[in-house]
Amino acid sequence: MANSEKMMCPSCRVEMNHHCDKVAYTTDPQHGGQMDPNLGGFIEEFHTCPKCGCGAARPA
Amino acid sequence: METGRPLFIPVILGTARMGRMSLHAARFVTTELGKSAGVETDLIDIAQLPLPTNDAGEAIKHADFSAKMNRADALVVVSPEYNHGYSGLLKHVLDSCLKEYIHKAVGIVGVSAGPFGGTRVIQNLLPVMREIGLVTIFWDVNFSNVQKVFAEDGKLLDESYIRRIDKFLKELIWMAKTLRQGREHVSLD
16 A cells, blocks of 8 residues: 655655655565565655655655 | 756766776766756766675665765666676666666667677666666667777777767757656656
């Protein structure tokens, strides 16, 4: 399920734009709880700040 | 929408070998890119990145390289062709980041001592670029018989490359602007 909370730019304090989801495959046990069994991995969201252009990611 | 922020398009030199002719190609591309209005660039030599080889991926992320990739709007990768492939070190370096690349443009410059100008290494790099979230442009630059294109001191001997690189960079810059607009303003939701 997508994370509905808006991500804020740590530098500019403005809402970042969510422009991409990507499935990540890993054997790292720390991601075990976020694994989507239908996709075989976990989804990462990618966000970009419209003011400074910096990017950030978080688990969906 | 133009933001006034210059585009940042670094050039990655994808080999650490002694005597690498790709260095001349990378310097040439960086110089030409630096002439473009509203574009800042930097030459990143992977030989200068002290990445460990006993691990890989995000675990070996290099802070300065990561910051440059995060700031970048597009990349140029200059790669020689070694036995039809790219250098292991280039892949090692590229794999150290992910979120920094997403929805950014990339253009690939192939270099070879033979007549094919790195055509095969470019083809081999395309699926790698796609998987790490970069968006490839459809122009390439192929430095064939590179030992005849540059003098030993790096001077360009074949001026036809100036026009070739101009077409390549114009496409890359257009893609960089377009994808910046998308990253910053077009929502997936």
